[in-house]
Amino acid sequence: MKGARGELLATGRLGPMGAALLYDTVGAVARARNFKPPEGHTVWDRSAVEGIAHEVVAGPRGVKRLTDLLIRSTDEESFARQLHGAVLNVLRDLGRRTDMGALVRRVNEVLSDSAAFRSVGAAGQRRWTLADGADAASQVSEQVLMTAANGVGEISVPRWNSATRRSPQADFDSFERLLVAILTAAQGSVRAADLANACLARLDPAHVPLVVTLDVLEYTPDSLSSEIEEQTLNRIVARQQVDALSDRERLLLATMDHTVREAATALNMGHSQCGALRRQLTTHLTRLLAMDSDGEAILREMLRYAQEWMSNRTERQDATS
Numbered sequence: 001m002k003g004a005r006g007e008l009l010a011t012g013r014l015g016p017m018g019a020a021l022l023y024d025t026v027g028a029v030a031r032a033r034n035f036k037p038p039e040g041h042t043v044w045d046r047s048a049v050e051g052i053a054h055e056v057v058a059g060p061r062g063v064k065r066l067t068d069l070l071i072r073s074t075d076e077e078s079f080a081r082q083l084h085g086a087v088l089n090v091l092r093d094l095g096r097r098t099d100m101g102a103l104v105r106r107v108n109e110v111l112s113d114s115a116a117f118r119s120v121g122a123a124g125q126r127r128w129t130l131a132d133g134a135d136a137a138s139q140v141s142e143q144v145l146m147t148a149a150n151g152v153g154e155i156s157v158p159r160w161n162s163a164t165r166r167s168p169q170a171d172f173d174s175f176e177r178l179l180v181a182i183l184t185a186a187q188g189s190v191r192a193a194d195l196a197n198a199c200l201a202r203l204d205p206a207h208v209p210l211v212v213t214l215d216v217l218e219y220t221p222d223s224l225s226s227e228i229e230e231q232t233l234n235r236i237v238a239r240q241q242v243d244a245l246s247d248r249e250r251l252l253l254a255t256m257d258h259t260v261r262e263a264a265t266a267l268n269m270g271h272s273q274c275g276a277l278r279r280q281l282t283t284h285l286t287r288l289l290a291m292d293s294d295g296e297a298i299l300r301e302m303l304r305y306a307q308e309w310m311s312n313r314t315e316r317q318d319a320t321s
Contacts, residue, residue: 005079008070014057021080022053025087034283035091039098056090089296092286103203104196110175111192117179120189127189130180138188145194146201148185152178155202178202238301241288242309252281254310256303 004022007015014022026049029035041048056062065086073079111117111128120135121127127137138145155174182198183190190198242250255263256278264274285302289295 003076003079004083005070005073005076008066008079014066019053021083022056022087023049025080025083026052026056026091029084029087030091032279032282033088033091033286035095036098038094052087052091052094055094056087092295100196103199104193106175107179107196107199108192110172110179111195113172114176114179116176117183127191128179128183128195129186129189130183133183134188136188138186138190140186140188142194142198144185145182145190145198148181149178149198150201152181152202175199234297235301238298238305241298242302242305245306248277249281250306250309252278253285253303254306256282256306 004014004018004020007013007018023046027044030037030044030049030052037044037048038051041051056065069079069082069086073082111119116131117128118131118133119126119128129135152174155178178199179195182195242253245253251267252263252274255266258266260271260275260278263278264271267274269277285299289299
């Protein structure tokens with residue numbers, strides 16, 4: 001029994017070495033990826049790290065994560081890499097929930113304080129509509145609501161200099177215009193959480209709805225599943241995002257699954273420079289994809305495209321050398 005994986009394999013739970021590795025991994029990932037500390041904390045101190053570590057291993061999902069770590073790893077080194085990925089996923093999920101919760105609270109504030117809206121429905125099932133709008137629940141799709149939000153003009157973001165509170169995504173008037181546009185398109189009442197989700201189409205570039213218009217409709221097999229459609233859309237978005245990167249960013253992305261030392265050697269740059277540039281790219285991609293429900297899948301496709309681009313680039317260079 002040598003190392004964290006050996007402990008887990010022998011006892012079915014993390015031992016002292018596993019706990020130490022988990023704490024170290026949470027702290028390292030949280031700080032390297034610039035995640036905000038959890039609620040109630042202003043810095044990533046030991047208490048904050050332990051709280052997130054508990055999230056990783058607690059409950060049925062925690063048991064499944066530990067089982068997956070054993071199955072997917074073959075030695076202590078691969079176990080540490082898999083644990084790194086599991087911690088990253090947990091931090092992203094918590095970040096999404098925290099950010100979305102703050103947005104829902106802000107939307108509720110605007111809805112309650114503006115005379116342009118009124119609530120309908122019982123407590124716990126409250127929906128919102130325009131002051132002169134219909135009470136009945138909206139029957140339009142989420143895509144329609146997001147498209148309406150995306151069509152709203154200039155959004156004003158207040159100046160912000162607080163180091164302890166998150167910056168507002170828009171001022172009151174901008175939120176009010178957004179919500180009026182969404183509820184006008186809704187033609188009925190909508191839950192605050194759904195309104196907040198629609199607002200992301202305008203407030204977060206990663207949530208701009210992707211609309212594909214076909215001039216000619218051709219025969220499509222009925223067996224084409226929604227899963228295949230999602231995969232196709234994810235590949236389109238991934239290709240667009242990779243095309244928008246510079247050559248150096250594509251190279252950094254293509255080697256993202258390497259260690260910094262391996263990537264620096266492959267890219268012929270210093271370790272410190274490679275680490276700094278990788279952190280910058282990681283921060284950019286995290287912000288770009290953090291609020292996208294398919295962000296993880298899109299990032300995997302981006303990595304695949306970048307590696308394919310790097311391979312073709314290397315072949316062209318070899319052919320001309």
